[in-house]
Amino acid sequence: MRPLRNIVFKTFLSTLICSIVVSLIWLEAVELTPKARKSDFYGLAHIMIIFCSFIMSLCTLTIFINRLDTVRNNAVLSGLSFFFLPLSVWIAIGLTSFDIQEIRLWAVVFISFLLPLTYYFITYRKRL
Numbered sequence: 659m660r661p662l663r664n665i666v667f668k669t670f671l672s673t674l675i676c677s678i679v680v681s682l683i684w685l686e687a688v689e690l691t692p693k694a695r696k697s698d699f700y701g702l703a704h705i706m707i708i709f710c711s712f713i714m715s716l717c718t719l720t721i722f723i724n725r726l727d728t729v730r731n732n733a734v735l736s737g738l739s740f741f742f743l744p745l746s747v748w749i750a751i752g753l754t755s756f757d758i759q760e761i762r763l764w765a766v767v768f769i770s771f772l773l774p775l776t777y778y779f780i781t782y783r784k785r786l
Contacts (some may be wrong), residue, residue: 661785662721662722662724662725662782665721665781665782666718666721666722666737667776669721669775669778670715670716670718670719671715672717672766672774672777672778673711673714673715673771673775674711674712674715676770676771676773676774677697677707677711677714677715677767677770677771678708678711679709679770680767680770681707681711681763681766681767681770682704682707684763684766685703685707685763688735689703689762690703693779694773696729702733703735704762706735707763709772710747710751710764710767711767713747713782714744714747714748714767714768714771716766717741717743717746717747718744718775719742719746719764721739721745721782723738723739724739726784730786731775733783736779736783737779739777740775740778740782741775741779744771744772744775747766747773748764748768751764752764752768780785
């Protein structure tokens with residue numbers, strides 16, 4: 659129980675921090691134009707990135723499903739407990755994006771979220 663709790667906590671924090679930091683850097687460096695910086699909605703993109711990253715990080719709590727023997731002993735079910743809900747949230751939010759800049763930004767948010775999640779999934783499976 660304790661090692662799984664540590665993995666969930668580390669996964670939550672690392673995905674949240676990595677996703678927010680990389681996405682905000684991408685937003686400021688690549689996506690925003692000088693005209694957009696002077697807009698009234700300048701801070702809205704920052705808030706949306708933080709909100710979406712937080713929601714996706716909360717989805718990592720499904721890792722606790724690995725406490726069940728049938729899930730823990732099956733690599734596919736274990737992978738689904740790590741990736742299914744965050745992927746579903748990413749698709750649901752991504753379907754509302756119609757502009758190419760939003761799609762690129764959302765891809766950066768998800769890729770920066772996926773890297774630490776994949777790392778912790780691999781380390782968890784090696785521990786078994």
